[in-house]
Amino acid sequence: MPKERSAENLPWVEKYRPDTLNDVYGQNEVVDTVRKFVHDGKLPHLLFYGPPGTGKTSTILALAKEIYGSNFKNMVLELNASDDRGIEVVRNQIKNFASTMQIFSKGYKLIILDEADAMTNVAQNALRRIIEKYTKNTRFCILANYAHKLNPALLSRCTRFRFSPLNELSIKENISKVIIKEHLNVGDPALNSLLKLSKGDMRKALNVLQACKAASEGEVTQDMIYESVGAPHPKDIETILDSVLKDDWSSAISTFKKIKQLKGLALIDLLQGFIEILDNFELQPKARIYILKHLAEIEYAISRGGNEKVQSSASIGVIKRALEIETSK
Ligand SMILES: Nc1ncnc2c1ncn2[C@@H]1O[C@H](COP(=O)(O)OP(=O)(O)O)[C@@H](O)[C@H]1O
Ligand SMILES: [Mg+2]
Structure with missing residues (x-):
């Protein structure tokens, strides 16, 4: 019983972490x-890179479980390189782990x-030398979001795999299992919105679903x-867009401001929402080009610290100008 209870308290990203490679989706x-x-x-040194929540950690852990089974703990060392204790600590941990005699098992040890x-x-240069030094009885699996941030000498020692979103x-397959x-x-x-808003990130999908369950006891x-997710609801975007297109300037501004405040939305979220809705609008090319070009400029201005109020009016x-272009002959 106590074991069951502790499983209940686990974050779903841990509770539903794939046990085997067969449970890794996509x-x-x-x-x-x-x-x-x-x-x-013939296991080479590996590099798994790609955006968060795509299964890099899960895949190497599942692989390690398949290779080592119950000997996992003795044969696998997991380290986090962003730990601010620095390369010296990493080097020592690796040294201790890699140089310990393997009495009961043969084969490579794995360092993640x-x-x-x-x-x-x-630190990457130091790591490269460490890898060389321990290659005889150890395999490394390096995990990263971006391959281009890794040193070429380090890259060249690993077989690379890109994890796509x-x-x-x-x-859907994984989430449906969890839902049941x-x-x-x-x-x-709700499911379709969850899939869309997760943007290829399984961790995000699971976290959002768990947050919904906590708030609702079942019905999502x-x-x-x-x-x-903190994303604008399409209905709110439509209300704003509707007002901007149909109402006079001051009513449009006040609707814009009101919904933004009420729903706690940032202009940058609204812009993305506008663009998505506009994708499904029938527009003449010149109106579409105008609006996309200028919304892109506004988005850039916000990212550079442009004033929210000024950019909202813009x-x-x-x-409104795009509508004029659309309706003029
Ligand atoms: N491809 C996948 N198949 C199944 N579950 C996944 C997958 N990718 C991520 N997950 C889920 O999301 C969580 C985080 O995944 P993780 O492997 O740590 O991602 P990454 O290391 O790429 O950031 C895992 O615990 C697992 O529940
Ligand atoms: Mg990870």
Whole structure:
């Protein structure tokens, strides 16, 4: 019983972390290739890179479980390279681990180094030398978000695998499993919004769903999903857009301001919402080009610290002007 209770308290990203490679969704090429390496007994040093929540950590842990089984603890060392204790600590841990005699087992030990792209160039150089030194009985798996932040000398020692953002179907398969296990009731609109808003990040999908469950005890609505992600609801975007298109200047500004405040939205979220809705609008090319060009400029201005109020008014101006272009002959 106590064990069950502790599983209940786990974050779902841990509770539903894949146990085996078969539970890793949407990364078939990577999974097939690394399995083949193991099967052939020729595991190279690995680099897994790609955006968060795509299964990098899960894949290497599942692979390690398949290789080592109950001997996992003795054979695998997990380190976080972004730990600010520096390369010296990492070096010592690796040294202790790699040089310990393997009495009960043969084969390579595995060192997993997470967030390696957070390391300084000097630390990466040190790491490269460490890898060389221990290659005889150790394999490294380096995890990173960006390969280009890694030193070429380090890259050249690893076989690289890119983890792409997961497609909606892969997220759906996993999430549907969780929905059943957690006895949730999630309608299609809510599920589709969850898949869209997760943007290929399984961790995000699971976290959002768990937050919704905590707030609702079972029934998960589309509104809850948007709220939990902190993304604007399409209905709110439509209300604003409608007012900007139809109302006079001052009413449009006041609707804009009111919904922004009420829903706690930032202009940058609204702009993305506008662009998505505009994708489904029939527009003449010149009106579409005008609006996209100018909304892009506003987005850039915000990212450079432009004033929110000024940029909000500018957005309204751009949309109103695009409507004029659209309706003029
Ligand atoms: N491809 C995947 N298949 C199944 N679950 C996944 C996948 N990617 C991520 N997850 C889920 O999201 C959580 C975080 O994944 P993780 O492997 O740590 O991602 P990354 O290391 O790429 O940031 C995992 O615990 C798992 O529950
Ligand atoms: Mg990870």
